[in-house]
Structure formats: C-alpha cells, structure tokens
Amino acid sequence: MRWISGILKNTTFRILLGFILISAGSALYVSVYHENLFSYVICKTVLPVQNFFSEIYRSANDIVPQIKTSQEMEKEISDLKSEVRSLREITADYYELKRKNIQYEKYLEFKKKRPEVSFIEASVIGRDPSELFYEFTINKGKEAGVCEGNSVITENGFVGCVYKVEMGVAKVRTILSPDIKLSASDISSGDTGIISGNIKLCDEGLTGLTMIPIQNSIKEGDMVTTTGLSGMYPKNLLVGRIKSVGYDDDNSSSCAVVEPFENIRKVRDILVVVGFEGKGEIAKSVIEKKTEDEVKS
C-alpha cells in the first residue's frame, strides 16, 4: 500500500496519468465527433511556418539555376540519345500516338479535353523524412473542398490520391505505395491490372501493375491509364509507361513494372480532382459481372 501511495504521490506519475487521461479524452472525442482537436491546433500553429519556409525555398530554387554534375549530364545525354533512336524507329501511327501523348501531358490541353473534370490547384508543402513511399502534404484541405479519395494528378499524369484531410492541409498517398490499389489498363492491348507499388520499385521511382491476366498482349513501352471502374478515379488519366513485363508467383498472374510519367519523388505543383463524370458510380460492367458470379455461386 505504501508503495502504491508512493507512486501516486510521484509528480512524474501524475503528469503521465494526466496526459494519458487527456489522450483518452481526446480519443473519445475524436471517435464520437470525428474531429481531431490536436490535429486542428497543430495545423493552425505549424502551417504558417511551414508555408513560409516552403515559399522561401521555392523562391530560392527559382532564382538559383539547377546545377547538374557531369555524371548526371552524361546520363541525361545517353537517355536522350536512346530516346532519339527509339523515336526514329517509330511508325507513323506511333508518331500520331506520341503527339497525342504530348497533348495529354499539357495541363491546359487536358483541361480542354476533360471539361467534366474539375480541379483544385495545390502545392506540396511537406514530405516527412520517415515516409517510405514519398507520401506528401499539400496546402489545401477541407475548406477548399478536398475530400478523402480525391485523385491527385499533374499535367504529366496520375500521382496518387488523398487519404487524409484536415483544415488547411491534406495528405496524399502516391502510386509508389503498396497501400494504393488503382485499376488501370494498357492502352494498346486493353489488358487491365491493379497499380500498386512496393519498396524496391519505389526506390527507383517506379510502381507495379499487378493482377494482369496471364494471357495478355502488354509489351514494353505501352502506356497505362486509369480505367475509372471503381468510380473513385476519373478514367483515361495517364499513369505511366510499361518498363518490363514479368510473372508474379504470389498471385499466379502477370505483372509489369510501370514508370510513372510524373517524377513523383520531386513533384511540387499538383491538381486535386474534386469532381468528374461518373464519380461514385461503379461501372455497369462490374455490377453485371458481380451479379453473374452470384448467380453462378
């Protein structure tokens, strides 16, 4: 008993106990009202400072020219040479496709072609050093109309989706993450799969296209776009280019390595898709397939 009363009189124990009670209270509040008070207070305190430093860094980056090492230059030259070589070999049809691709890559063109899609412009203001899959924080949140599940894109292609929204900020999970499951298809062959990353691919700035049927016509260099089947993402958004095709032992299916069109590890300005045609609707084909399966079973 003396031992217990000794512990109860200990100031440190009291502080810890107080903190645990406050934490439990806040957890209860969050679970009941779905509002995180701590998060709101922290965001309000840190956001101006984070914005300030982000802006300073951005301004400095614009003024100071990007310095590249000779190795980087050599790599860039060799990459460009191989690109030129491959371009020379392409057919007229492929050239037409490439031209269309360039058009797609430009945001304004994209916007003209997709008037049904509405965007919010945002900037990346935070990347935590402990994030393994390059998740980031953007400077738009609830008040701007950003919601969980919104797609995040750039003029070059799909980047990821919003997974957490707070006042003034939102957090984005990229397509390099294994936690993202995005239905995508190969433009040329029409074969579909699921975009999902892993740590090895992520370290090289690549992601994977998994669950592809074994009999497929996917080949290196094909472009991958979203299918929009789930109703969560707009369809026909560019994701990346097939880098290699292989076999996935775990799922007994084919898989492919996809090189995203956007450099996700360095992306700064993004667009959050807040509205598009078919949002929230599951494609009829999926429902029909599900019904068929149910009838069969």
Next chain:
Amino acid sequence: MIKSVYHRDIYKFLRICFYIMQLLVLFSLQQVPDFLPEIYGGRPTLILPLLLTVSLQEGNYFALIWGLVCGLLMDMNPSRFVGIQIFVMGVGGYLLGRLKDRGYKVNLKTFLVLSVFIEPIMILMRFCLNYNLPKMHYIDAIVNRHIIPCILYTVLVSPFVYLFNRSVLFSMAQKGGDEN
C-alpha cells in the same frame, strides 16, 4: 535577491521561447520538400537532436513535457497512428532528463555518444511502429536504403544542433549574468 529571481525567470522564459521557435523552424525545415538533400534515400529527423539537447539541458519534468510536445508534432505529420511518437519521445525525453538530474555532465563528446546510441533506437522504433516492419516485404531494402541513411544523416547533423543551442544559451546566460 528579488532582482536575481526576476532575471532568472526572464532567462528561463526566453530559453523556452527559443526552444519553441527552434522546434517550429527545425520541424518546418525537415518537412520542406527537397530542402535537405537526400543521402542514399535518407533524410534527417532534425527534431531528435533538439530533443536530446533540450532534455539534457533542462532535466526530467521539462524533458518529459518537451518529449511529449515533440512527439505530438511528429505524430501529426506522418500520421499513421497518433500516439506512437508521443510515447517514444516522451519516454526518451524523460530518461534523458533523468540523466541530467543524476549529474551526467554534458559536453560535445558525451552528447555524441548519447546521440549515437539513442537516435538510432528512436528512429528504428519510429519506422517499426509506423510501418509494422517485421511484416513488410523487402525489409532489407527498407533498412539499407531508408533507416540506416536516416540514422547516419541524423547523427551527422546532431552536433550542429547541439553546438548552436550551446552557443546561444551560453550567450543568453552570460547576458543574464552581466545584468545580475
């Protein structure tokens, strides 16, 4: 006597303000994309050396609260599970504060020894608890390409944070002494 107590309180208040400002600045710098260049895929956690410095400077109660504040700030951002960082940093801060209270003499050498032992443990715990590492695929790649670079980078910048704090606090104390 009264004037001396007054100056001591002012000095303490200024010190806390300095810590809070520093916490906000370091946290922001740590989060700004591409501000601190990646070294082999790792970026430093600047708050950790600050936690060590302040905890060893101030003692257990303040260190405990400081650890909880740092942890809260860290938890808000990567935000997988709120509470992990608060716990890790709160306990870490408290233990470091205890060291100070037990008369552990802090200088650059002892600080470096502590950072070499404590920062890796805290970073490792952070990754482990955030990602449930034992169940992840390619754990070797995560350790080699993210955790080890992050640890080395953080330990590398730690002396700078310590020396900066030391010099500022020293000049503040000297000024307070002059006034006394």
